[in-house]
Amino acid sequence: MTKIYIYCLFDHQDVFYGVYSSLKAVHRDALKICNKGSSQVLVDYNGDYVVPTLKGLRNLLKGECEIVIKYFSDSDGVKILKTKLKE
Numbered sequence: 001m002t003k004i005y006i007y008c009l010f011d012h013q014d015v016f017y018g019v020y021s022s023l024k025a026v027h028r029d030a031l032k033i034c035n036k037g038s039s040q041v042l043v044d045y046n047g048d049y050v051v052p053t054l055k056g057l058r059n060l061l062k063g064e065c066e067i068v069i070k071y072f073s074d075s076d077g078v079k080i081l082k083t084k085l086k087e
Helices: 023-034 054-061
Strands: 005-011 016-020 042-045 048-050 067-072 077-084
Touching: 005 023, 016 023, 023 054, 023 067, 023 077, 042 054, 054 067
Parallel strands: none
Antiparallel strands: 005 016, 005 077, 042 048, 042 067, 067 077
C-alpha cells in the first residue's frame, strides 16, 4: 500500500484554495498569496517564526501527518494542512 500525502491550502479566513500533491507547488502558492504586503513572509510553527524555504518546510513536515503550518505577513496569511489520501 502506498502512502500518498496531500497538501491543502487555505487563506487566513479559511477559504479553500486547492489541493496539491507537490510540496514545491503549495510552497510557491503560499508565498504568492502572502507576499503582497511590505513586511517579510514568515512561517509560524509551534510558536517559532522562521523565514520560509522549501527545504525548511520539507523538514518541518517530514514524518508528520495531520499538521498545519501557517505562513503570514502584514497583509495576508495562509495555512497548509498535510494529510494522507485515504483509500
